[in-house]
Amino acid sequence: MALLETRNLTAFYGDFQALYGIDTTLDAGETIAIIGANGAGKSTFLKAIAGLIRKSAESVQFDGRSIGETRAADIVKLGIALVPEGRRLFPSLTVEENLLIGGDGRKAAGPWTLDRVYALFPVLKERRFFAAPTLSGGQQQMAAIGRALMSNPRVLLCDEISLGLAPIIIASIYASLPLIKAEGTSVVLVEQDIIQAMKAADRVYCFQEGRMSLTGRPRDLTREQIHRAYFGS
Amino acid sequence: MTGWLDALIQGVLLGGLYALFAAGLSLMFGVMRLVNLAHGDLIVLAAFTILVIAQKFGIDPFVAVLVALPILFVVGFLLQSVLLNRTLGRDLLPPLLVTFGLSIIIQNGLLQMFSADTQRLRSGAIETASIALGGGIAVGVVPLLTLLSAIGVIVMLNLIFYRTRIGRAFRATSDDPEVAQLMGIEVKRVFATAMGLAFVVIAIAALYLGLRANFDPTIGPARLLYAFEAVIIGGLGSFWGTLAGGIVLGLAQTIGARIDPEWQVLAGHVAFLVVLVIRPRGLFPRAQD
Numbered sequence: 001m002a003l004l005e006t007r008n009l010t011a012f013y014g015d016f017q018a019l020y021g022i023d024t025t026l027d028a029g030e031t032i033a034i035i036g037a038n039g040a041g042k043s044t045f046l047k048a049i050a051g052l053i054r055k056s057a058e059s060v061q062f063d064g065r066s067i068g069e070t071r072a073a074d075i076v077k078l079g080i081a082l083v084p085e086g087r088r089l090f091p092s093l094t095v096e097e098n099l100l101i102g103g104d105g106r107k108a109a110g111p112w113t114l115d116r117v118y119a120l121f122p123v124l125k126e127r128r129f130f131a132a133p134t135l136s137g138g139q140q141q142m143a144a145i146g147r148a149l150m151s152n153p154r155v156l157l158c159d160e161i162s163l164g165l166a167p168i169i170i171a172s173i174y175a176s177l178p179l180i181k182a183e184g185t186s187v188v189l190v191e192q193d194i195i196q197a198m199k200a201a202d203r204v205y206c207f208q209e210g211r212m213s214l215t216g217r218p219r220d221l222t223r224e225q226i227h228r229a230y231f232g233s
Numbered sequence: 234m235t236g237w238l239d240a241l242i243q244g245v246l247l248g249g250l251y252a253l254f255a256a257g258l259s260l261m262f263g264v265m266r267l268v269n270l271a272h273g274d275l276i277v278l279a280a281f282t283i284l285v286i287a288q289k290f291g292i293d294p295f296v297a298v299l300v301a302l303p304i305l306f307v308v309g310f311l312l313q314s315v316l317l318n319r320t321l322g323r324d325l326l327p328p329l330l331v332t333f334g335l336s337i338i339i340q341n342g343l344l345q346m347f348s349a350d351t352q353r354l355r356s357g358a359i360e361t362a363s364i365a366l367g368g369g370i371a372v373g374v375v376p377l378l379t380l381l382s383a384i385g386v387i388v389m390l391n392l393i394f395y396r397t398r399i400g401r402a403f404r405a406t407s408d409d410p411e412v413a414q415l416m417g418i419e420v421k422r423v424f425a426t427a428m429g430l431a432f433v434v435i436a437i438a439a440l441y442l443g444l445r446a447n448f449d450p451t452i453g454p455a456r457l458l459y460a461f462e463a464v465i466i467g468g469l470g471s472f473w474g475t476l477a478g479g480i481v482l483g484l485a486q487t488i489g490a491r492i493d494p495e496w497q498v499l500a501g502h503v504a505f506l507v508v509l510v511i512r513p514r515g516l517f518p519r520a521q522d
Contacts, residue, residue, distance in 0.1 A: 081415070
């Protein structure tokens with residue numbers, strides 16, 4: 001049975017429908033990537049799972065339970081953590097406080113502690129007592145991932161972790177993913193950087209204007225298929 | 234010369250009272266971005282609460298306030314969760330209107346129950362006790378306790394905000410309520426807790442309000458004005474700034490009164506305007522916002 005599943009997931013912003021019946025599955029230990037152009041509904045998909053957008057109870061299943069109507073503050077307690085788009089660290093908190101607050105929400109035994117996060121991203125330890133906004137973009141992204149890991153999630157949702165970063169920084173952030181997966185965490189990546197996404201993911205879903213346009217294993221998909229699923233036509 | 238030195242000392246002590254008025258307001262704005270127009274009336278309401286407890290059980294106001302603290306914490310918690318949480322959102326107008334209405338309800342409710350008679354918290358000899366500093370200057374024990382309490386409250390609030398988990402949650406929720414939820418924080422409960430804490434500060438402010446001078450149900454709005462001025466002089470969101478703001482206001486008033494007694498209140502408002510012109514974000518603004 002899948003660890004996390006969406007069934008006919010639809011989502012609205014007021015009258016605007018952002019998602020039209022999305023079906024996805026994520027097995028334990030698996031990494032999936034959601035790709036698609038701007039406005040395809042990728043971030044909405046993650047926000048819906050994280051409980052920030054209202055939808056029907058049955059549309060999200062986690063570990064055999066319907067969690068579609070569970071509130072965001074309770075979703076994290078179940079073991080689903082979101083790394084939000086644009087990092088969104090708390091500016092009045094230090095780097096270390098940002099990490100600690102990630103662990104406040106869920107008291108679950110697990111591999112991730114302050115020391116383990118600092119071992120994964122040593123630069124954060126050097127900057128631990130600095131205010132979050134003083135970090136560079138790449139360091140902020142590391143802190144945002146570390147903050148999510150502090151709740152020892154079973155599922156880590158990553159929204160555009162390459163956004164606005166230099167290629168060398170993106171590579172170093174993606175280099176941390178295998179270490180996170182090695183702890184048994186399942187990962188959902190939302191990415192515009194298709195090459196990174198295809199390298200990191202076991203399976204790929206492509207969204208186009210709120211609908212699923214393609215799904216498969218990276219090695220089975222042709223460039224031509226992806227192009228069509230991404231841009232339409 | 235002695236007269237001026239005396240004015241400075243009394244001004245700093247008076248500043249302690251204004252800082253107490255302002256600290257609760259600063260806390261509410263800092264965490265919830267709530268501009269509470271009923272703040273002065275809530276202080277008066279707390280003063281009546283202390284008065285009733287003191288009279289009913291025949292105890293000293295300093296003891297009565299200890300009884301009042303947990304009660305007012307619960308009142309604040311409920312006020313936020315039942316009423317004020319519903320008003321918070323992108324629009325700034327609903328909380329202004331609701332707290333304005335609350336102000337009118339509290340004033341008239343108190344008038345109905347206690348009449349317009351002036352009241353006072355009675356604590357015996359301590360009310361008039363003073364300590365001679367030599368050179369013809371003396372400081373009152375109650376004003377001194379007011380300032381010390383204000384400093385104590387500010388230290389306590391800073392410890393809570395910067396050394397505890399709930400304080401971390403206060404700051405994170407104030408920064409970004411949406412992401413705070415992703416950390417498992419119940420935003421509404423955090424707000425209610427912050428309001429409960431603000432009511433504790435209000436109770437302490439009310440104790441000194443009632444000990445230092447007479448009060449009646451209608452004096453709230455003027456206290457609100459002083460509290461606002463202290464918060465804005467100090468810079469929004471900084472507790473030490475709020476203390477400094479209270480002291481600036483207190484000093485301006487006593488110095489103004491020293492020049493001409495009619496200038497007391499005016500001098501405070503002028504000092505406020507001068508700070509706004511020179512430092513529009515206050516003396517100790519937060520780094521961001």
